Every structure is written in C-alpha cells, then in structure tokens.
Amino acid sequence: MLLSAFISKRFRAYSGHKDEKNGFVSFIAKASTVGILLGVAVLIVALSVINGFEQQLVHRLLSVVPQVEYVAPNRPIANWPQKVEQLQQQDHVTGAAPFIAVNGMAQFKSQLKAVEIRGVEPSLEGSVSAINQFTKGKLVSQLGIDEVILGKQIVNQLDASVGDSITLLIPQIAQQGQSLLAPKRVTLLLAGIVEMGGPIDSTAAFIHLNKAQQTLGYDESQVTGLRLSVDDVFTAHQIALRVGQTIDDYVYISSWFRTQGSLYQDIQMVRTIVYIVVFLIIAVASFNIVSSLVMEVREKQGNIAILKTMGAKDSTILATFVMQGLTQAFVGVVLGSLIGVVLAINISELFTWLSQLFGANPLQGVYFIEFLPSKLVWQDIVVTVVVTFILAALATIYPAWQATRVDPAKVLGN
Known part of the structure; x- marks a missing residue:
C-alpha cells in the first residue's frame, strides 16, 4: 500500500x-x-x-397552533373545568385548556378585516401554546376581560396601534325558526400584538374566555372546544384518538396533521x-x-x-x-x-x-x-x-x- x-x-x-x-x-x-x-x-x-x-x-409553528383539538359541532361542551382536569391526567398529555372559536370581523374606524376569534382562558393557555413568546405588549396569559390581542398583519391593515379601541363583529347562530340575526358588536382595547410571521399574524384574534361566553350567551362552564398539548407531536394523532375516547361529549377530533400535515x-x-x-x-x-x-x-x-x-x-x-x-x-x-x-x-x-x-x-x-x-x-x-x-x-x-x-x-x- x-x-x-x-x-x-x-x-x-x-x-x-x-x-x-x-x-x-x-x-x-x-x-x-x-x-x-x-x-x-x-x-x-x-x-x-x-x-x-x-x-x-x-x-x-406547532408550539402555537393546536396540536390536538376536540370541537363540539352541535352544542357546547359543558362543565369544562372538570373535563380539562380529566384530560390533564391522561398519559402523554402535557397541558389542556378550553376555548371558544368563531369567525368574525375586526373593525377600526372605517377599516375591516376578517379574523379567527378565539376566546381563551389566560391562566391555562400557556400550558398548550407558546403564543406568549411571540406577543408584544400584554401577553395572552395576562389578557383582561375587555381586551383583545391581534396579529401584526391585522393591526397593520386596520392601521391601529396598542391602546386603540377595536370593534369585533361576532355572528350569532340563529335557532330553528328564527331569521338571520345581526352580528354582535363588542368593543375591546387592543392590548397586544402577535408577531410570529406567517399566516397566523393575518388571522389571529384572542379575547378572554368569559367575554366570548357573554357575547355568545354561554354560561361560565360552556365552551366550544378543548385543546391539548402532547409530549410528542409526531404521535399527536394517535394520542388524540386514545384520549378522545375518555370524553363523553360528541366532538370532532382534530390534530395538527389535519391542519399542518401537508x-x-x-x-x-x-x-x-x-x-x-x-x-x-x-x-x-x-x-x-x-x-x-x-x-x-x-x-x-x-x-x-x-x-x-x-x-x-x-x-x-x-x-x-x-x-x-x-x-x-x-x-x-x-x-x-x-x-x-x-x-x-x-x-x-x-x-x-x-x-x-x-x-x-x-x-x-x-x-x-x-x-x-x-x-x-x-x-x-x-x-x-x-x-x-x-x-x-x-x-x-x-x-x-x-x-x-x-x-x-x-x-x-x-
């Protein structure tokens, strides 16, 4: 050699x-x-x-978007505190929180922008989302009942700034036999801005869970969905199916594979x-x-x-x-x-x-x-x-x- x-x-x-x-x-x-x-x-x-x-x-992305969600399609989920506690005790679940999700409009002066409004419980949201890391001003975990946090692109399009009064137009669901109802107008103080980059900045609007319940006529124990965070995001779908069997309510099971899997x-x-x-x-x-x-x-x-x-x-x-x-x-x-x-x-x-x-x-x-x-x-x-x-x-x-x-x-x- x-x-x-x-x-x-x-x-x-x-x-x-x-x-x-x-x-x-x-x-x-x-x-x-x-x-x-x-x-x-x-x-x-x-x-x-x-x-x-x-x-x-x-x-x-997966630290902010829902990893696992259980959404009620027909009627609200009742007694959410007990069910959140039950979900938190399941294997491979690192956090659970309630939410109310509804599409609406954000208005400031003459400007309008379509948004995805999420009513969240500030004390629990940090266990299922890292949104606080991308928020300027007041954090989601510090959100007051008369405050709103919007994505950066929404704020730019509305030409608003922290401290301005933002009006949210929230649609009401008409009951059987009722005619189309006018959306409810809720005026809230812009307390923070989500600056993450990407589509979330153009759609996200966070309000207090109690404000969402009051606006939609729910009582304090009712929500439209429950959200989980898991210890292994790549097995989130399997965890979602297993844990979902412990919920008595009729819910749609969703994981990030459906929304971000592509x-x-x-x-x-x-x-x-x-x-x-x-x-x-x-x-x-x-x-x-x-x-x-x-x-x-x-x-x-x-x-x-x-x-x-x-x-x-x-x-x-x-x-x-x-x-x-x-x-x-x-x-x-x-x-x-x-x-x-x-x-x-x-x-x-x-x-x-x-x-x-x-x-x-x-x-x-x-x-x-x-x-x-x-x-x-x-x-x-x-x-x-x-x-x-x-x-x-x-x-x-x-x-x-x-x-x-x-x-x-x-x-x-x-």
Whole structure:
C-alpha cells in the first residue's frame, strides 16, 4: 500500500505537466473533483435548510397552533373545568385548556378585516401554546376581560396601534325558526400584538374566555372546544384518538396533521427529492473519475509495463489507480464539506442580507416563517461523505482493473 501510494503521488505530479495530453487528463480529473465538491456542498446546505424548516415547524409553528383539538359541532361542551382536569391526567398529555372559536370581523374606524376569534382562558393557555413568546405588549396569559390581542398583519391593515379601541363583529347562530340575526358588536382595547410571521399574524384574534361566553350567551362552564398539548407531536394523532375516547361529549377530533400535515409531508418529500437529485449529481461527478482514469491508464501504459517488469504485482497496480481516483474524491469531499458547513451555518444571515439587498423576501407571507432556517446535523455530513466515497470507489474499479491487464511485452515491444 505504501508503494502504491508513492507511485500514485508520482503519477499525479507527472499529470500536472503542461503538455497537451497531460493537461487534458488533468483537466478532466479536476472537473470531477469540482463536481464532487459542488455536490457535497449543495447537499449539506440543502439538508441543513430542510432540517431547519422541520425544527421551526416543531418548535415554532406547532408550539402555537393546536396540536390536538376536540370541537363540539352541535352544542357546547359543558362543565369544562372538570373535563380539562380529566384530560390533564391522561398519559402523554402535557397541558389542556378550553376555548371558544368563531369567525368574525375586526373593525377600526372605517377599516375591516376578517379574523379567527378565539376566546381563551389566560391562566391555562400557556400550558398548550407558546403564543406568549411571540406577543408584544400584554401577553395572552395576562389578557383582561375587555381586551383583545391581534396579529401584526391585522393591526397593520386596520392601521391601529396598542391602546386603540377595536370593534369585533361576532355572528350569532340563529335557532330553528328564527331569521338571520345581526352580528354582535363588542368593543375591546387592543392590548397586544402577535408577531410570529406567517399566516397566523393575518388571522389571529384572542379575547378572554368569559367575554366570548357573554357575547355568545354561554354560561361560565360552556365552551366550544378543548385543546391539548402532547409530549410528542409526531404521535399527536394517535394520542388524540386514545384520549378522545375518555370524553363523553360528541366532538370532532382534530390534530395538527389535519391542519399542518401537508406542510410536514412537503418537507419530507423535498428531503427525499434533494437526496436523490444531489446524489445523482455526485454520481455523475464520481463517474467522471472513470474517464480521467481510463485516459490516464492509456497514457501511462509504458510506466505500468516497466513497473510490471520490475516485479510490481497486479494488486499494487490496482491499488495505485484506486488511490488515484479516491484522492480526487477526497479533495472534493473535504473542500465540499468545509464549504457546505460554512454556508449552512451562515445561510440565515446570508439570506437576510440578500433579501435586504434586493428589497424582497420570497418567504414573506407564504410560509410560517419569514427567514431561512438552518440546522446542521452531523449525521447528514457522515452519510454524504460515506456515500460519496462509495460511489468514487466503485468508479475507480474498472480503470484500475484495466491497468492490471497491460501486457509489458506488447507495450515495450512497440
């Protein structure tokens, strides 16, 4: 192996000469190295961004949107304090809280905006939602009975600010035999603003549970739904079905898989596509090594013949050209990994800088975040490096085997 490494090093030094034939072989070798470098760097950056989106989905979006909900379709859920206590005692449930959800309108002066009004119990909402982390002004856990907290985009569209009086138009449900009822108007003080980024900022309106009950004519023990948080969001649907059997009321069972599941599936699908596409790019770059080694074997037939007449074994010749190809892959993998890691660590700042430079953010208002997240997972780097070396090693076998078939008598005789 030491002899093969020495010969491989001398061959590389000889290929660096600037005559026409050696220069072309050297160019092909460098092109394959650059291809591997770019493939490895792109794969590391792409996987880091996908991991970042998945992390933000779990720790940002799913910490705010309902993980599990039980919604009464016909009549309100009665005696909610007892049922919340019952749900909190179930396995894998980390929190439970009541809510009243209704669609309505927010009005300030002459401006109107459709909103999703949620009446929440401030003392319990923090156990099922991290909305306080994204609220400026008064927190949801401090919400007063005559106060409202709105999303940032709603506030901007209404041209309002904290301290203004906001009117909520809440529809009334007409009973059988009644004509259409006019919506109730409730004037509340804007106490805080939700600034999370994404669609929630354009729809969320939080009011006190008691105010929602008074407006809709419910008593203090009635709500339209119960909300849970669980210890493992990826098993939320199974937990929702199991825990839902303990509720006596007729309810619809919903988990985040119904509301946000398509987003999670999209992330996983993109991860698979990135793996396939980029590994194909790396495979093409790796098999460029075949071209460079085949030409190098043909160019160095005389050297190989001389080595054989001096007693070099076929295994030595084979190892020499395998090392030649793996060296090209090694340089590409090392440089590509370094570049990929540096870009993955700084991709968020780079994206922000480019967005400010061009004055446009392609993520704004589209996804649940307005920045490009990144999470570097070392297992991804290991998988990338190992697979790349396997592809490179496979690419070197045929040219190296052809080198062992050189006949010294024919070559030297010519």
